[in-house]
Amino acid sequence: EAQVTQNPRYLITVTGKKLTVTCSQNMNHEYMSWYRQDPGLGLRQIYYSMNVEVTDKGDVPEGYKVSRKEKRNFPLILESPSPNQTSLYFCASTFRGTGELFFGEGSRLTVL
């Protein structure tokens, strides 16, 4: 089954404790990206990657890091989480040029 898999789905952590949200897709997509979804603000892009070893900032990259060492994986790293990073995070992927995004099920993060 074609899918984008995120882990963990739910996480409560404390300020400053590094965490990683993993994302994996099995569709051989070139593009992968991370979005956060907040009430009243909609989905906003954090980082994106056009292929292995190629990453770039989206609209709200502060406080986040990413890496793309393999085509299927695109982890999101919060080196020192803060409460304003409490949000619902989505990983998405697509073939180059089609535009249609395939989203994961989301990771709800709470930073205390």
Added chain:
Amino acid sequence: SQKIEQNSEALNIQEGKTATLTCNYTNYSPAYLQWYRQDPGRGPVFLLLIRENEKEKRKERLKVTFDTTLKQSLFHITASQPADSATYLCALDLKTGANNLFFGTGTRLTVIP
């Protein structure tokens, strides 16, 4: 400033009627416009894509229009069913190569049996 507005946060309609959702944008020049469905606790699911040179697109009970002069897209669900209840998101694709969609905040549709 750039803005994407979806007509209302919530829309209630009777089963069998046509639901019409609106997406208006300012200070964007999208090459494509997409619509997604999002159920509570789930990721958005792609529904339809319409290009700037297309006026209308259909898929089963769904119809999307795109007016680049009015800077507006309308999303219609005909013969609505309770299973159509969800939040619907419009997204602008500027085709800048960054694969960055700009999303509206969504309209929560409830179809009443």
